[in-house]
Amino acid sequence: MARLQAALVPGMPRCTPPPGFASARAADVRSALILLVIGLFTALLLGIGEYLWKNRKQLQGFLIRSSCRILELIRLH
Numbered sequence: 001m002a003r004l005q006a007a008l009v010p011g012m013p014r015c016t017p018p019p020g021f022a023s024a025r026a027a028d029v030r031s032a033l034i035l036l037v038i039g040l041f042t043a044l045l046l047g048i049g050e051y052l053w054k055n056r057k058q059l060q061g062f063l064i065r066s067s068c069r070i071l072e073l074i075r076l077h
Helices: 002-008 026-054 056-076
Strands: none
Touching: 026 056
């Protein structure tokens, strides 16, 4: 039976691991973290921008009232 198996199933070569394979280097990890922080910062800015755009009429009224109050305070002093 062993002879029959040897004749029908050829021997497979052994795979060798690549010689340069290693875990992630510090520069790779740092680049990934920098990209993550940039993405979070961009998402935060977009969220603030969308909030301001959605409430622009209310914010416009608030800014006008606030500037009028500041001008009145300046005139009184």
